[in-house]
């Protein structure tokens with residue numbers, strides 16, 4: 719049987735990198751993208767991993783890169799869009815330029831990649847897109863004027879295209895990790911509850927995408943339970959709890 723092929727963005731570090739290594743270890747052909755070419759080249763020394771540098775904010779570049787991938791490898795079965803940015807210190811006050819930048823990378827950047835693969839998947843009437851967003855997108859949080867809204871938009875977008883793409887036999891999965899130890903969270907100065915490693919995240923993502931059929935892959939289970947509750951709490955209770963325990 720020929721190898722399955724996966725395209726992963728945000729693969730130069732963190733969750734994307736660990737997931738690339740996991741899929742490669744499981745025998746998939748793995749195409750990796752991000753901006754830092756030297757990190758991608760290092761990773762592509764591994765068997766089964768191929769580097770295609772990309773800045774996801776550049777829509778034209780996203781289409782070119784995806785066309786190059788198809789020309790070189792012939793097929794892509796699964797895409798994981800994991801690129802993202804977060805500068806906690808820039809979010810404590812309203813900073814319009816920072817918010818625009820975060821939306822451009824976290825929201826529009828993912829849409830650029832979905833748009834790059836859309837026609838290909840629709841034409842072959844088959845495919846799978848997985849988007850790494852965040853459970854924090856489910857409700858507003860203090861001191862997060864860019865990141866949380868960008869993930870709210872992404873959660874909503876992902877659920878929307880789930881319906882639109884289903885008609886074309888294209889599966890859409892939302893991935894919402896809890897706290898994972900990466901360069902992105904290393905900047906947090908607070909104690910992160912239920913913090914997990916990138917290897918743990920990669921295993922959860924691999925199992926969720928290849929062995930289960932749920933719309934959302936949310937982990938660890940403690941975060942899953944907390945967020946199921948958070949999603950249904952009335953504003954009065956949610957606002958009280960966040961004001962008391964988070965907004966300090």
Ligand SMILES: NC(=O)c1ccc[n+]([C@@H]2O[C@H](COP(=O)([O-])OP(=O)(O)OC[C@H]3O[C@@H](n4cnc5c(N)ncnc54)[C@H](OP(=O)(O)O)[C@@H]3O)[C@@H](O)[C@H]2O)c1
Pocket residue numbers: 727728729730731732733734751752753754755772773774775800801802803823827850851852853894895896897898899900901902903
């Ligand atoms: N860590 C967590 O606790 C956590 C929890 C929930 C969700 N997430 C989400 O998980 C995803 C991965 O984050 P991470 O924690 O693994 O952090 P990370 O190690 O900082 O990874 C971010 C990745 O995004 C890439 N990226 C950033 N801007 C890009 C751009 N303009 N074009 C292309 N690639 C770009 C980075 O590569 P280059 O800099 O080389 O471009 C890097 O590979 C993000 O979407 C994040 O929001 C993380």
